[in-house]
Amino acid sequence: MKKKHLIFSFILILLFSLTTVRAALDIKYFSEEKISDQQLKDLAVEKLYIPYDADKAYNKSELDQKNTVSIWIMMERKKKIELIDTLKKMWLEKENTVIRLPASHYVDELNGVIYNNLSRENGFEELRRGLGAMFKTIALMDGDYDNGKSMVETLRNYSGEDLFEYFKVNFPDKYEKLVKLDKERGR
Numbered sequence: 025m026k027k028k029h030l031i032f033s034f035i036l037i038l039l040f041s042l043t044t045v046r047a048a049l050d051i052k053y054f055s056e057e058k059i060s061d062q063q064l065k066d067l068a069v070e071k072l073y074i075p076y077d078a079d080k081a082y083n084k085s086e087l088d089q090k091n092t093v094s095i096w097i098m099m100e101r102k103k104k105i106e107l108i109d110t111l112k113k114m115w116l117e118k119e120n121t122v123i124r125l126p127a128s129h130y131v132d133e134l135n136g137v138i139y140n141n142l143s144r145e146n147g148f149e150e151l152r153r154g155l156g157a158m159f160k161t162i163a164l165m166d167g168d169y170d171n172g173k174s175m176v177e178t179l180r181n182y183s184g185e186d187l188f189e190y191f192k193v194n195f196p197d198k199y200e201k202l203v204k205l206d207k208e209r210g211r
Contacts, residue, residue, distance in 0.1 A: 059135040061101050067142045068097045092155040093138060104131045111159065121171040123163050133162045165191065165198050167205045174211040175202040 096104065108127035115121040137158055163169040164179045171178060179202065180188040192199045 058132045059139040061099075061104075061135065064097055064135050064139050064142075067139055068094075096134065096138065096155050101131060104134075108159070111156070119171060121169060123168055124170070125163075125166065125168045130159055130162060134158055137162070165195065165202075167198075167201050174206050176206055 099107070105127040108130045112123040112127065115123060134155065160169065160182070164175070164182060167175050169175070169178065176199075179191065183191065
């Protein structure tokens with residue numbers, strides 16, 4: 025029962041974080057290699073983002089209240105996949121939005137974004153903005169957030185004009201993919 029409560033709490037935190045986008049749009053933080061859960065935890069401990077004994081009950085409850093990224097770092101891969109699958113289902117039901125790529129893709133991408141933010145000098149601040157926003161931004165940039173509307177306009181509306189222009193300039197291949205998808209789908 026307590027486990028379900030934690031997952032439900034985590035999902036609620038994510039939903040309240042969905043409108044925050046800057047942490048993930050600056051995707052130069054993506055890693056070229058897949059980051060394992062253990063690599064991510066080790067770096068988080070090294071950078072003092074989480075304590076070395078974060079899995080102990082007294083630290084875990086404190087971290088659970090801080091932010092979704094701390095919880096994500098401590099989660100096992102199987103639980104991360106289950107969480108992403110749950111969010112995908114929620115978006116389908118609540119926003120009529122389809123996310124087609126497998127949850128494992130998003131686990132790898134989120135681990136990479138978090139890892140690279142932790143590796144940067146001031147990366148901690150970006151991580152406070154929320155895991156849900158990072159997930160949604162990644163899906164938007166990959167052309168995998170399909171709400172039946174223009175992918176280009178959906179990303180523009182979500183990120184704002186300044187970040188959208190940054191995306192176009194720094195990720196021209198991803199931008200062209202979105203334009204192509206819009207054209208193929210008549211949007």
